[in-house]
Amino acid sequence: MFDADRMPPAGPTDPAMDPQSSVARLCAIYDPLLTDPEFALSPRAEQELKGLAAIFDLDSARRACEVWTDLRPVLTRHSPARREQPTAEHDGSLSLTLMVVEDDPEMAADLTDVLTEAGHRIIGPFHSAEAAEVSAALHPVDLALLDVNLSGRQSGVALARTLKDRWGVASLFLSGDVTATARAADQAEAILIKPFSGREVLDAVARVWRGIEVRR
Structure with a gap:
């Protein structure tokens, strides 16, 4: 059951809610793992990846390349409305x-x-x-x-x-x-x-x- 007027709460320390943590920035940092599983991440990047994995309930104990392979589709396809205010893109004229x-x-x-x-x-x-x-x-x-x-x-x-x-x-x-x-x-x-x-x-x-x- 969901509340039609409720938005999910955004935790102030949640790295996925940080405006600087855009999907484009994350892809630039972690996409090299897709072609080179041994690509060396900085300690800060490793920590952020583990934090993102925890937010989305993914196993962060695996290799970074495996974590990013699972996490990337969620970040790139996940509705941006969960990180922003509703955009009201449905104007009432659409009938499907x-x-x-x-x-x-x-x-x-x-x-x-x-x-x-x-x-x-x-x-x-x-x-x-x-x-x-x-x-x-x-x-x-x-x-x-x-x-x-x-x-x-x-x-x-x-x-x-x-x-x-x-x-x-x-x-x-x-x-x-x-x-x-x-x-x-x-x-x-x-x-x-x-x-x-x-x-x-x-x-x-x-x-x-x-x-x-x-x-x-």
């Missing part, structure tokens, strides 16, 4: 057919209410990937909002892959499992990490859809 797949009943109900009130048509909500997959064959869908970890046999990641391959439907991941989401970030257009507000969801949908439209 959205599939919601979320196995938490309260969260599913909240998502459905927020999206419906904003003018979107909802397919679902579904608690399992199997039910959502059947429905996708019957209903045109503009965008899918998927929880990564579902209670059925298939995960949200597998469903995202199926939706894309079979029907060309893009996905927005909604998850509290940062590690699993980071490893599957290439399957989604964007990521929202729980907890999030209703405004963050609407803004993320608007941003993702705008990006899809630009590519067409």
Whole structure:
């Protein structure tokens, strides 16, 4: 369950909230690890990487290259609204057919209410990937909002892959499992990490859809 008007608190000592810790700066520091796992980081850079890993609940005891491989997709795809004030990108004129797949009943109900009130048509909500997959064959869908970890046999990641391959439907991941989401970030257009507000969801949908439209 989420509060449509609540923003996540920002801790004053949280390095991910530091305006100087932009994604571009972090990529400049740590991207050499992607091509050279033995790349030597400064003590300060190593400390910051461990701090970022802790914030996103990633195992910081691993090699720096492994930590950055998991952390980078989260930072580059994670909604910027979690570090800034809401941008209100959804102006009420956008109306999409959205599939919601979320196995938490309260969260599913909240998502459905927020999206419906904003003018979107909802397919679902579904608690399992199997039910959502059947429905996708019957209903045109503009965008899918998927929880990564579902209670059925298939995960949200597998469903995202199926939706894309079979029907060309893009996905927005909604998850509290940062590690699993980071490893599957290439399957989604964007990521929202729980907890999030209703405004963050609407803004993320608007941003993702705008990006899809630009590519067409």
